[in-house]
Amino acid sequence: MWFKNAKLYQLTQPLSFDDENLQECLNNVVFRPCGSQELATMGFAPPMPGGKELFHAVGENYLFCLKKQERILPAAVINAELADKVLQIEQEQGSPVGKKAQQDLKEEIVQRLLPQAFTKNSFTFGFISLKENLVIVDASADGKAEVLLAMLRKALGSLPVVPLCRSAIHAQLTHWITETPPAEIELLQEAELKAHDDEGAIVRCKNQDLTSEEIIQHIDNGKMVEKIAVGYAERVTLLLEQDCSVKRLKYADILKEENQDIPKDQQAARFDADYALMSAELIELAKFLQKTFALDDAAE
Template sequence: MWFKNLIIYRFTQPFDISAEELAEKLAEHPFKPCGSQEISRTGFVSPIGEQGDLVHAAGGYTMVCSKKQQRVLPAAAVNEAVEDKVKAIEADEGRKVGRKEQQQIKEELVITMLPKAFTRSSRLYAYFAPKEGHLIVNSSSVTAAEELLVNLREALGSLPVVPAASKSIPQQVMTNWLKHQETDSDFVLGQECELRDPGEDGGIIRCKNQDLSAENIINHLQEGMLVSKLAIISSAGIECIVDENLTVKRLKFGDMIQEKADAEEPDTAAQQFDVDFTIMTLELANFIRSLYALFGGEDTNYAI
């Protein structure tokens, strides 16, 4: 399970729950399918597969997986059903249906339609890195990541984490990199960026598969635009897009890293998962450390 995005949280106090204890607590909040009148339901499942343990531990890291099931009830279908019902009432009873009654009709129709609605499921993975003091979520959506934190807090009783932050302001640092065409010996610039005008009604310029040293891009920076997203490549071969909140998106592990996993030749899918997880967490530990170093180091003043 190779992560494609990273939202990084910092523990504000040591995380000392063992993998066994974590599994026991998550087992009290397992995933169950939606009931007939439920819009959605979330619970924990095995990161490996339906028959695996709820926690996968290796090398001091522990992975968990949250599954969410939602009933798909398109607004257009509901509105059409409401419209048909309103027309039928007005034709049969010769009166106008008011807004309040229409809302009541809508609520009644939703109750009727929900049990027949299709369901859609999604999984969200995260792993605990207590040695580094991080919780790392495989998501590009802060909303989805925060929902996972809510579920973990419900299961664990508490989860003292805050979004990880750097000592320097990411936008200013990335803008300076692009202006001077340099980052750090551990990273080089990629071929993608997003520039934003800091003004209230400022514009946005997106560059993809572009030479970021081009004169027109530098001119925009000289005129006051700031870099809000930037493609970078680590010396280890990890490519990604970093944004102004230090969310890592479109993460790609290079061939050298993939070859490490392929060289193990495990016998089962579970063993392959373990190999991938072990290599990924070690590579990401180094990557995250180097990434925050680029931004002046991680701000841990709030940590206890």
């Protein structure tokens, strides 16, 4: 249970959960498999493998898992079937098949093939920290995170959240290179810089000393940091973006090894312990970003 990405949100009003009532609320939006004529379904599933509850709590940190199932029906297969059917009709009738008729044929083909299609499952995890008024979603794109938030809102009745960062932090990230980063931050050797003019020139660098003269020259020419790879508190490394999105999270061995003494056959205990470690680290990271970039002040 280790998030690879983090979309960060802040609760605008405190929440409280009654575990029994929470389970009932989530049951109203529980996952069910695709029916024979459904392209996709989604709903909440137990976050813990083999578990029954639709949430997992450690202290006041509540973990949720949104499961989505899609039927795989490749466009190439549909188009090939359609082409054959259109050709057959045109040969029989001696006239071309119009666009509306082709669309109707395509829908018929989809309905006929759907029950035979394979299904693919995907999962989105996120947790709510009631104590810190934070919501953190393991997603690399806003759209995916927003789907989880929308489903939680549907289950709970409301979920008053806003993005943790509501204005770009280009300038502050750029200052980490030109000046001195916070003590908790170690600059790694990857960044993306962009010029904020009509041309919008972009420079991407890897395996590059970010304080080198070459990078400083790009900044002097007006480019600002869009993304930067950093280490935080010697416990995680990540790619931090100008909207405070966190990607490519990697956790230090010293962190993961804290739970190595839990036997492999005790999956529930290991899951619980890993989630406790991971959620605590991400909460600390979010609080660090709040403080460093004065996000609470910017929201006022």
